[in-house]
Structures are given as structure tokens and as C-alpha cells.
Amino acid sequence: MSELHPPQWHSSEHRYPSAHDASPHLNAHDAEEQADEVPKLPPFYSPRPIPVSRQISELDLNSLGISEHHSHHAASPASSQPTVGTESPLPGLVSPAFTPPSTPGISTPSSRVAPESRPAKSVPVDSTIDEGGCGSKKPKLLQKLPEVNCVVRARIPTTTGTEMFLHLYQNNEDNKEHLAIVFGDQIRSKSLDAVRPGETEMDRLIRGAYVGRLYPGRTSSNVTEEKLSSHSEGPEKTPLVRIHSECYTGETVWSARCDCGEQLDEAARLMSLPPSAGNPTTGGIIIYLRQEGRGIGLSEKLKAYNLQDLGSDTVEANLLLRHPADARSYGLATSMLLDLGVKDIRLLTNNPDKVRAVEGPNREIVVKERVAMIPLAWRKGNLGGGIRSVEIGGYLKTKIEKMGHMLQMNEEG
Numbered sequence: 001m002s003e004l005h006p007p008q009w010h011s012s013e014h015r016y017p018s019a020h021d022a023s024p025h026l027n028a029h030d031a032e033e034q035a036d037e038v039p040k041l042p043p044f045y046s047p048r049p050i051p052v053s054r055q056i057s058e059l060d061l062n063s064l065g066i067s068e069h070h071s072h073h074a075a076s077p078a079s080s081q082p083t084v085g086t087e088s089p090l091p092g093l094v095s096p097a098f099t100p101p102s103t104p105g106i107s108t109p110s111s112r113v114a115p116e117s118r119p120a121k122s123v124p125v126d127s128t129i130d131e132g133g134c135g136s137k138k139p140k141l142l143q144k145l146p147e148v149n150c151v152v153r154a155r156i157p158t159t160t161g162t163e164m165f166l167h168l169y170q171n172n173e174d175n176k177e178h179l180a181i182v183f184g185d186q187i188r189s190k191s192l193d194a195v196r197p198g199e200t201e202m203d204r205l206i207r208g209a210y211v212g213r214l215y216p217g218r219t220s221s222n223v224t225e226e227k228l229s230s231h232s233e234g235p236e237k238t239p240l241v242r243i244h245s246e247c248y249t250g251e252t253v254w255s256a257r258c259d260c261g262e263q264l265d266e267a268a269r270l271m272s273l274p275p276s277a278g279n280p281t282t283g284g285i286i287i288y289l290r291q292e293g294r295g296i297g298l299s300e301k302l303k304a305y306n307l308q309d310l311g312s313d314t315v316e317a318n319l320l321l322r323h324p325a326d327a328r329s330y331g332l333a334t335s336m337l338l339d340l341g342v343k344d345i346r347l348l349t350n351n352p353d354k355v356r357a358v359e360g361p362n363r364e365i366v367v368k369e370r371v372a373m374i375p376l377a378w379r380k381g382n383l384g385g386g387i388r389s390v391e392i393g394g395y396l397k398t399k400i401e402k403m404g405h406m407l408q409m410n411e412e413g
């Protein structure tokens with residue numbers, strides 16, 4: 001077997017230059033300039049703050065149709081970075097060895113969102129009529145819902161102090177591990193709780209099929225027939241649900257091309273709120289589907305990004321790559337919600353296709369209300385920060401104009 005040699009990245013050819021490397025013949029000013037130059041990085045090196053070739057200017061925002069009112073927090077022409085939030089520049093991207101507190105994907109709700117109980121806008125929905133609040137497009141649905149099986153569940157204490165239960169599902173349609181992120185302890189999976197032939201109590205505890213909490217020395221999963229039947233009725237109230245499609249770029253590598261990371265955080269924040277007058281239910285479910293890049297996968301999505309930099313919008317880029325504008329389906333989400341004992345839901349989305357699609361071929365699920373997802377940067381007083389960049393402006397504009405998303409460019413939350 002051939003031995004693998006680590007790349008010689010400490011050699012002078014690859015080493016990341018620092019200000020200390022400045023030639024002794026350079027004066028301090030030259031040395032500083034040299035340090036500011038964009039270094040030639042070895043391919044595996046963690047990204048450093050990158051100069052953005054396109055600056056956000058009033059002109060750019062106007063051309064995207066974003067009003068001056070919305071653009072007053074945008075980066076000044078002098079700034080070379082898109083901004084996160086109102087005043088602060090995008091935090092420098094640093095080595096994964098140091099995970100910044102605001103890393104998308106690991107942060108849940110309030111690390112990127114102000115902790116105040118911002119109410120969610122919600123409107124009644126009736127998909128059986130054209131004027132029911134979810135457009136008139138009827139997505140093609142498969143007549144038979146996929147089979148799903150929750151194979152394991154675990155309690156996750158989050159960085160905000162909220163707890164959630166992560167449910168991992170298998171299914172008979174693809175080999176991906178789709179997830180249900182469940183806030184609150186009222187919602188249980190029927191397939192997880194079902195007793196498996198030959199399993200021991202310890203097996204049940206290990207796969208998360210227990211009631212209450214685990215503690216050192218616990219030996220019983222304590223799921224009686226009686227408890228199972230009461231669980232199968234599901235939660236009493238209409239839970240808040242988000243159906244979220246995977247976005248590695250927006251949730252993990254700090255992309256300001258889309259607001260996916262922000263939406264995931266905001267959904268978790270809303271599901272962590274205590275009950276109040278404006279918030280009738282506590283808890284909720286995020287169905288996290290592995291449909292990266294609207295179903296085209298990460299490699300094709302990255303090609304689409306390059307086409308976008310060449311001038312296409314997000315829909316055109318997909319079509320140029322011979323993919324549909326949106327290649328996703330939601331049958332798995334319907335099956336997972338049914339497994340979690342849910343029938344009526346309040347759905348967090350602006351996407352009309354999602355409303356009808358998640359209801360299933362025979363309205364197995366009913367969306368009673370739609371809760372709008374208004375970008376944080378568009379919210380009144382901009383309390384929660386939010387992402388701003390030319391790219392995200394274009395991304396949202398295309399969703400509204402070409403994909404029928406129920407959001408207005410000047411809408412305020």
C-alpha cells in the first residue's frame with residue numbers, strides 16, 4: 001500500500017504569508033500592504049476574509065428592487081464585505097479549529113436572532129380553493145406516500161439553552177437520513193415507539209424509545225400500551241412546522257447567497273418560545289429534508305452559483321444545467337409528520353408549492369395556517385439583524401418574481 005504523504009504546506013511555496021514575513025527592505029507601510037494582499041492559499045487552507053469584487057451599493061440594491069428604506073443598513077461603498085446584521089461586517093471566516101459563535105448550522109435561534117419574542121405573522125390557509133392563500137398551482141403528487149421509519153432519537157441540548165429531540169428517519173424511497181427536529185416533549189414518533197421483536201429494554205433506551213428523560217442507571221424505557229395509544233393521538237394543538245431543505249452553503253459555510261441558515265435559526269427560535277397570547281402553541285417540528293440545492297445536489301448547485309456569477313438568476317442557472325427550477329418533493333415530509341402523530345399544522349413558509357405538496361395526495365395533513373418567513377433584514381427597526389448582500393437580494397427577488405413566493409419585496413415583518 002502506498003504511503004500517503006501530507007502536503008508540505010509549511011514550505012515557503014504554500015505557507016500563508018504573515019506581516020512578519022515582510023522583507024526587511026520594506027518599510028512598515030509596505031509591509032502592511034503586503035499583509036493585506038490576497039495570499040495564494042494551499043487548497044486545504046481555511047478561508048480568510050475575502051475581498052468581495054462586487055460591493056453593495058445603492059445602485060445594486062435599486063436594480064434589485066430593494067427600497068432605500070430597506071437598504072439604509074447596507075454596507076457603505078467603502079466597505080468591501082457584505083454585512084450580517086445592521087452595523088457589523090461579516091465576521092471573518094476563520095479556521096474550523098476555532099468555531100465562531102455565529103457559525104451557521106451550529107448556532108440555534110438566538111445566537112443570530114435577538115432574544116425578544118418577536119411574533120410570527122400568520123394567515124389562515126385553505127388549499128381546496130384558489131383564493132385560499134396558497135396560490136392556484138397544483139403540484140403533481142405521487143398517489144402513495146413513502147414509508148418512513150424513525151430509527152433513532154436523541155435529546156440535544158442546544159447552545160441557546162433550549163432542548164430538542166433529533167429524530168433520524170429511514171425510508172423506502174432513497175438512502176438519505178432525513179431528520180425531524182422536535183421541540184417539546186408532547187410529540188412522539190409511532191415507528192420509534194413501536195416495540196421491535198426481540199429487543200431489550202437497553203436496546204430501547206439506546207435508540208431513544210423512552211418516555212421522560214434518561215439518567216445514569218435507568219433500566220426501563222417505560223412505554224406501556226396505554227401510553228402508546230394516547231401518544232398516537234398526537235399533540236392537542238396545531239403545531240408549528242417548518243419543512244426545511246438542506247443547504248450546506250447557507251447553513252454551514254456562511255454563504256450570503258441565500259437566507260437558509262437564518263430561516264433555520266428563526267424556525268427554531270419560534271419553536272422555543274414560551275406560550276403567550278400571540279403564540280398559541282409551544283414547541284414544533286422542523287422536518288429537515290436532504291434535498292440540497294432544491295434537489296439538484298451540492299455539486300450541481302455549485303455549478304449554478306458559477307452561472308449566477310456569470311449573470312443568470314437562480315432559476316435560469318438550474319435550467320441551463322438541465323434541471324427543473326425546483327426538483328424537490330415533500331412526500332417524505334408528509335409521512336414523517338403522520339408518523340409524529342400530526343394532522344393539522346401551522347406551516348412556516350412563503351412557498352405555495354410546499355403548502356399543497358405537504359398536504360399529500362388525500363390531504364393526509366392539513367395546513368390550517370401559513371406563518372410567513374420575512375427575512376430578518378426586512379423587519380421593522382431591524383431588531384434581529386439579518387443577512388444582506390447583492391446575491392441574497394437577487395435570490396429573494398427571483399423567488400418572488402419567478403417562483404411565486406408569497407412575500408413582497410418591500411414587506412416588513
Ligand SMILES: Nc1nc2c(ncn2[C@@H]2O[C@H](COP(=O)(O)OP(=O)(O)OP(=O)(O)O)[C@@H](O)[C@H]2O)c(=O)[nH]1
Pocket residue numbers: 243244245246247248257258260263291292293294295296301304305314318348349350351354373399405
Ligand atoms: N439550485 C439552487 N438551490 C439553492 C440556491 N440557493 C439555495 N438553494 C437551495 O434552496 C433550498 C431552500 O429551501 P427552503 O429553505 O426549504 O426554502 P424555500 O422552498 O425556498 O421556501 P421557504 O419555505 O419560504 O423558505 C435549499 O435546498 C437550498 O440548498 C441556489 O442558488 N440554487
